[in-house]
Amino acid sequence: MSAFNNPFSPDVRLGAACGCGKHRSRVEHDAEAATLRDEPAGNDTEMLNGRVIQSAVMRALFPRDETRRRFLAAVGSSGALAAVSSVVPFGALEAMAQDKGALEKKDLKIGFIPITCATPLIMADPLGFYRKQGLNVTLNKTAGWALIRDKMLNKEHDASHFLSPMPLAISLGLGSAAQAMNVATIQNINGQAITLHVKHKDKRDPKQWKGFKFAVPFDYSMHNFLLRYYVAEHGLDPDTDIQIRVTPPPEMVANLRAGNIDGFLGPDPFNQRAVYDEVGFIHILSKELWDGHPCCAFGVSDAFIKENPNTFAALYRAVLTSAAMAREARNRQLIAEVISPPNYLNQPVTVVEQVLTGKYADGLGNVKNVPDRADFDPFPWHSMAVWILTQMKRWGYIKGEVDYRQIAEKVFMVTDARKHMAELEMKAPARSYAKFKVMGKEFDPAKPDAYLASFAIRKAA
């Protein structure tokens, strides 16, 4: 784990390849090096996190690893630390990562569904980002989205992994009692796919899908809305021509194997897992429908924020730190390794690795390379919320007039996200509305009603 090695040592490489050439990857090399040095892995998180920041700075100062090593060899590591510290305020950077006010609540329970969408909030636990913020977080693996909702509503969980439409639905009182719920950050963008059973290898045209049974994770999910959008663009009415059923993501592969469903638009790693188990193939990545679409979110209730503002801020920083790290392609392999064990995803590392690195087997005999198959942009665009609301209205989940902007701006916490991203020196966009394209068709967040009216296939109001 080179992020935790001393970046001021000339013997350490900060690049991606193995330094000595004897190992297949850098991770392996570091693992062996760690055992040789007899370093206890990950018990001194203070130091580790300091190292993460120092490594990041050193990488920024010396993009070429060679230069850095020559520099260090010349001046010695303590000299280098002093020299670099004089220009870069390491202390301040580390303090920035620490809390400003006293934490109201330190022991937190956070719910999650074992899918790669939750990568930032999961990896923050094994990598110690929560502890760094003074939080003692218990991650609770939860059996399905309905339970995620119920456990948030009855306050068993303090914060939770959500599908990004869920806080909108809960705030509107759709499918549950209304409670003010917020999207603090988007967890991930892209990273979903339509997976079909291997027996449908020759039915690649959605027009042939009449009568198919598809699974989606939840009614209020991007998966449901994207699947409906996709088949509707191909002339099928999702309410009458195909069957859509709600199935918890972990049960999708088992159902596909049993033949209960013909396919699913589901979260990874289960698309890749279906390929790995040779029961399905990846028909299309969700990225090809809408590049940059949000999927899951990190959410908290209004009440929690009001009662625990400092804790909430600390939590915010921990999750954003994770997101920043997860965005970097070079960290993906390490992340796949720390989130795969039984305590988190409980999946083979190679499956998770294929999802996160984007180099994957598609189930049809091809190796594909799509580096942005999954990404972790945390910024909660208001325009995303407006799009979700238009689709909720399109398929009859919301009836009557909708004040798109008001709801979007209440639930998606753009101002807070911007503030905390600035603290961590992450770039946040200045606007919160942007036009984007879904399957080639432009969406203008300023004209949601016109957008909605432009669809031929929709549920009659």
Added chain:
Amino acid sequence: MSSRDFWRATALSLVFLTVLLGVWHLATLPKQQASAANDEYAKLMGKDTKKTEGLPTPAQVGETAWKHLADPFYDRGSNDKGIGIQLAYSLARVGLGYVLAILFAVPLGFLIGMSPLMHRALDPFIQVLKPISPLAWMPLALYTIKDSSVSGVFVIFICSVWPMLINTAHGVASVRRDWLNVARTLEVKPVRKAFQVILPAAAPTILTGMRISMGIAWLVIVAAEMLVGGTGIGYFVWNEWNNLNLANVIFAILTIGVVGMALDLAIGRLQKLVTYVD
């Protein structure tokens, strides 16, 4: 049963077991892998590593079982605990729900058994509530109790209450008239009558109800934990199902069976203690 019969039965059991394992072994023998043309693709499909295809062999399950039993109490975080800890969680939930059910069902059963009026008044409620699947209560329980763990205990309570209640009422109602008459002649006080005449007389029937309840409770806890998750043997099955790790699932199934049998035997022993010959 003579000792000769015992040995013959045991030998036959062993033969059945051997046949079962043999068939299982032959049915799950690994098929010869066609060597893949595209090496990189094969690697991504996990062909280069030991990957279980389909059902595991008896040897694989044995290996898995050994691994779990060798270290039953490990705790690697909130979602990954040893089989011993998971069983303890399940048993604690069952125990709690079951004891609550006894405290509720036995006194109420006495009341119903001793008073024909109460019997007729409460009968429609019991008849309607009895056939409801305990898991159907789960959404309602979660919504009202607002705690998934307590909801699990509630589901155990609600499923084990009915057999106990009905058996207690039946046992109490069918205590022999002669004994009650004797008690009345001797002017025994009602409390003493309940504890010294009716309870011992009805005990075997009550214990039968408790035995049925325990069986049902153990069936239900697995399903309830699969639904609610978190901890317990049911969660263990669900978590391994997510990973499509059938060796672990089969091991868990066997464990559930063995523990269920142990619970049943324990109450069977109790039942023997209170059985009497007329």
